Amino acid sequence: DAGVTQSPTHLIKTRGQQVTLRCSPKSGHDTVSWYQQALGQGPQFIFQYYEEEERQRGNFPDRFSGHQFPNYSSELNVNALLLGDSALYLCASSLAWASGANTGELFFGEGSRLTVL
Amino acid sequence: GQQLNQSPQSMFIQEGEDVSMNCTSSSIFNTWLWYKQDPGEGPVLLIALYKAGELTSNGRLTAQFGITRKDSFLNISASIPSDVGIYFCAGQNYAGNNRKLIWGLGTSLAVNP
Numbered sequence: 068d069a070g071v072t073q074s075p076t077h078l079i080k081t082r083g084q085q086v087t088l089r090c091s092p093k094s095g096h097d098t099v100s101w102y103q104q105a106l107g108q109g110p111q112f113i114f115q116y117y118e119e120e121e122r123q124r125g126n127f128p129d130r131f132s133g134h135q136f137p138n139y140s141s142e143l144n145v146n147a148l149l150l151g152d153s154a155l156y157l158c159a160s161s162l163a164w165a166s167g168a169n170t171g172e173l174f175f176g177e178g179s180r181l182t183v184l
Numbered sequence: 185g186q187q188l189n190q191s192p193q194s195m196f197i198q199e200g201e202d203v204s205m206n207c208t209s210s211s212i213f214n215t216w217l218w219y220k221q222d223p224g225e226g227p228v229l230l231i232a233l234y235k236a237g238e239l240t241s242n243g244r245l246t247a248q249f250g251i252t253r254k255d256s257f258l259n260i261s262a263s264i265p266s267d268v269g270i271y272f273c274a275g276q277n278y279a280g281n282n283r284k285l286i287w288g289l290g291t292s293l294a295v296n297p
Binding site: 071073098100102107108109110111112115123125157159161172173174175176177178180 | 232287
């Protein structure tokens with residue numbers, strides 16, 4: 068049973084560039100959430116996707132956007148990168164309420180470490 | 185962003201000792217989750233709590249959901265070197281499709297063999 072997989076694991080960008088991070092949810096999961104974790108901090112919620120739509124959004128600017136595909140995988144896009152965007156980006160998958168086995172538990176991937184120079 | 189109050193910030197203990205850490209919030213949650221994160225890894229779920237007053241164990245780990253629904257604690261008994269890592273609490277108001285977690289800043293645990 069494959070867990071949550073993310074790619075790439077590490078990447079380096081320069082200010083102003085754009086980045087796309089990818090996530091495949093745990094088998095059987097249909098909801099994907101993205102979190103940003105700065106060094107020494109807890110994760111901060113970016114947004115959540117279910118049924119290919121953004122359902123919830125945290126306090127992040129429009130430079131952060133996402134997408135969910137019919138196979139439940141997801142992408143996180145960040146435009147016009149700033150130095151402060153350097154962080155570990157975590158993807159978490161879970162089951163939606165409608166699936167009936169709802170426990171609220173999120174399972175995380177290993178993250179994508181983004182460094183902006 | 186919103187974060188929970190988690191304490192202590194760090195702990196350095198001897199192997200075999202028990203550990204206790206807690207998390208408080210100014211708002212009510214209906215779910216408390218405890219995660220462990222190793223360097224370069226994503227958080228791994230340790231224990232999930234869904235009812236006020238609930239006490240749940242997972243091996244040497246025990247966690248409780250506070251009666252007020254604004255706090256939770258995690259205990260680790262007889263610590264071992266592989267317990268080293270950062271422990272995070274996370275609160276959730278799990279309803280419908282809401283999966284947003286509010287996190288503490290973490291407790292960094294070091295275990296001296």
